[in-house]
Amino acid sequence: MNQHNIIKSSYFDASGEAHALLDNIEKAQADGAKALLILACDDNGFTPELLDSGLKNISIPICGGIFPQLIENKQHHERGSLVCGLKQAIDICHVPLADFDLNSHFECDWLPQAQSIVVLVDGLSARIDPLIESLYNQVGPDVSVCGSGAGSLSFQQKPCLFSNQGLLMETAQIINFSYTLEIGVRHGWQQLAGPFLVTHAEDHVIHSLNYQPAYQVYRETVEPIAGQNFADTDFFNIAKRFPFGMDKVGEELLVRDPIRVDGESLVCVGRVAENAMIHILQGEQEQLVAAAGEAAQKVTSAKDNGTQSAALVFDCISRVLFLEEHFHQELEQIQQALPEQTPILGALTLGEIASSEKGGIQFLNKTTVIGLIKQ
Amino acid sequence: MDQTTRTLQLISLQHELAMAIGLDLALKPMLRQFLTVCMRRLPLRAVHVYFYHGDNNRMQFQNLSEKDLIPHYLTFPEVMKSSPHLVPDLAEYLNHVTQGLKTIQVDEKNSSRYYHLFGLEDLGNIIFECNTGFLEQSISYSLVPVMKRLQAGCRACIEHEYLQQEMHERKQMTAALKQAKNAALKAQKEAEMANHSKTRFLANMSHELRTPLNAIIGYSELLQEESEDIDAGFTGDCKKINAAGEYLLGLINDILDISKIEAGKMDFYPEYFEFDHLLNDVVNVIQPLLEKNANQLQIDMQGRIGQLYTDKTKLRQILFNLLSNASKFTQQGLIQLKVQALDKPEWFCLQVEDNGIGMDAEQLDKIFEAFTQADSSTTRNYGGTGLGLAITQQFVRMMGGDIQAQSEIGVGSCFSIELPSQLCLGSQTRQ
DSSP, X not given: OOOOSSEEEEEEESSOOXXXXXXXXXXHXXXXXXXXXXXXXXXXXXXXXXXXXXXXXXXXXXXXXXXSEEEETTEEESSOEEEXXXXXXXXXXXXXXXXXXXXXXXXXXXXXXXSEEEEEEETTOSOHHXXXXXXXXXXXXXXXXXXXXEOOTTOOOOOOEEETTEEESSEEEEEEOOSEEEEEEEOOOEEEEEEEEEEEEETTEEEEETTEEHHHHXXXXXXXXXXXXXXXXXXXXXXXXXXXXXXXXXXXXXXXXXXXXXXXXXXXXXXXXXXXXXXXXXXXXXXXXXXXXXXXXHHHTOSOOOOEEEEEEEEEHHHHHHHGGGHHHHHHHHHHHSOTTOOEEEEEESSEEEEOTTSOEEEESSOEEEEEEEO | OOHHHHHHXXXXXXXXXXXXXXXXXXXXXXXXXXXXXXXXXXXOSEEEEEESSOOSSOOOOOOGXXXXXXXXXEEESGGGTTGGGGSTTHHHHHHHOSSSEEXXXXXXXXXXXXXXXXXXXXXXXXXXXXXXXXXXXXXXXXXXXXXXXXXXXXXXXXXXXXXXXXXXXXXXXXXXXXXXXXXHHHHHHHHHHHHHHHHHHHHHHHHHHHHHHHHHHHHHHHHHHHHHHHTOSOHHHHHHHHHHHHHHHHHHHHHHHHHHHHHTOOOOOEEEEEXXXXXXXXXXXXXXXXXXXXXXXXXXXXXXXXXXXXXXXXXXXXXXXXXXXXXXXXXXXXXXXEEEEOSSTTEEXXXXXXXXXXXXXXXXXXXXXXXXXXXXXXHHHHOOOSOHHHHHHHHHHHTTOEEEEEEETTTEEEEEEEEESBOOTTOOOOO
């Protein structure tokens, strides 16, 4: 158990057993936690059948998610769960995403007073972009927002958000985080080919590029560079190294991860706008690691002099897949940039969420998002 | 970044923004989609849209000189709605930036705000609010043609919404008209049904009244004869009963006739007959009425009418009505009956002229309406129901002819009818 000025207590279980998680929840409650943040690995195989009855009996607010992996300081775990008992109660608002579109609006009475917000979503929902646009419409540019997509790297959608109602799917969890959050965002991916005009796209599916089937264009561009054929290799094994990037004036390219092929269309994590110009990107190990360090430096260089308490890190799982055994360097870079003894907790995620320095909230892919909590 | 990449980036930006215009025909959703793309592609805190003198329902195009109001039309994010009001004299800028671009920096206590104002001519303005500095000049100026396109898109939406509104109003009006028409048709149907009920009632009542009246008239005649035979001394009383019965029978017959006409049940039975014979019959019948008011009848035959093929009974009733009216409203005067074969073959004219009390123009207007006499005092002084002339006019018209009346107070009246010699059923009034 670790003591902290924001976190009352935290318990990590490496076994990934459901009863161990429920035991740790009980311990955190016994310690006097006012709310719980739970981070768990998909590999644990948590299901509503295993957890819902236990979660429904918890009287304090619960938030959190099931991710491909979780981060605890310099470690990333493929199995296990982390229970953080928070010293202060939190407000949580759940937004069903099934029918959420650009004209949708969600009601949340505490939102106008919120100072900083953490958003956890079902990362395989196709409605994340309309949700964060709606959120920005309500909170504006002066509220810090960070968060991520939860879910499984198998890309099978399943219940992945912890709540007092049990595990939730196709839902967004908006958390009123009553501390100051400094946000740092970087990815380090560089342009490789393009630009391509997105001539037909729907939500997170690209149907055509330059009026040609999207998969055909992507395949013809990537195969010679990758030195591999999609015909005899799993699509994502190649595609994880060659994401798409969309221009945003004055900022890093917005990355979109193509995760699978559907006919001649490419399914991405996050919306790709029709009529946008996109590039195919490539990554270099050094640049990606350096970018993660820059994100951490960005939060520590902020003018606000509040007491730095902990860092929330939402790092894309595909960075692990790309960096492989070098990924530990990324976490080290982050820790080195942060003030000493700053506890790090977070997850390796399916998409990241962060408010942009220049305005707007973005749903990102293949990116490192760091939220430094200050009191 | 090299020049080619830079140019490509600008073209890509212009393309995406331009393609985001006009994706919806409703103004707010169309603008909302455009603003979302602006926010996604540009480093903006907020985008504000101002329109002049507009509301959601109907946008008015105004002269620039009339721009004294600046309604806040749409902002993304909504929470920033009041933000541009922080800019001093912003209204003044908005009034002057009608096209192109104006950039404004506003310094506050701890920070600065940067605004790009794009003019949308007489529609209003779009304001881009930046957090950390102006957009690069090449970018902001590349947006000017996009804003021109947006302006055209807004106009199309406004016109569309206006037309939609008009169509909606027209639809409502059509529905109201249809409703009114249905109500009128219903009322007409009800009125017709009521009229038919009335007519049926009157016809039934007339029949029920005539049966006992015939008995009264018949038996009073018999009593009168018997009284004369035995010199019983109540001959006068019997005459009065008989006269009253006859009057009542005439009245009932008139009511029955008008009811049949209104119900469209009046039948015509044409037959061949000599006009002279009919004239003699009528003159004989009218004689007692002429004598009663000491009037003289003068018949003027202009040309020979000869044989007619028409409804003899109706023609007799027409002539009788005109002559009896003339007799009734004339005292010790002259009644002239002019019979004329018209130049046009197969037509003839009957004219009845008296030098009786006459009528003024107002009274003349109403004389062919049922239950109307010149005035209420006429009924009291001269008797009658006011149905005679109405029946006469209807008969004449149904027989294919027409009737005209002229009159002058204290001078007399003149009624002229023109009729075809051959009755053609279903014939119309002669034009």
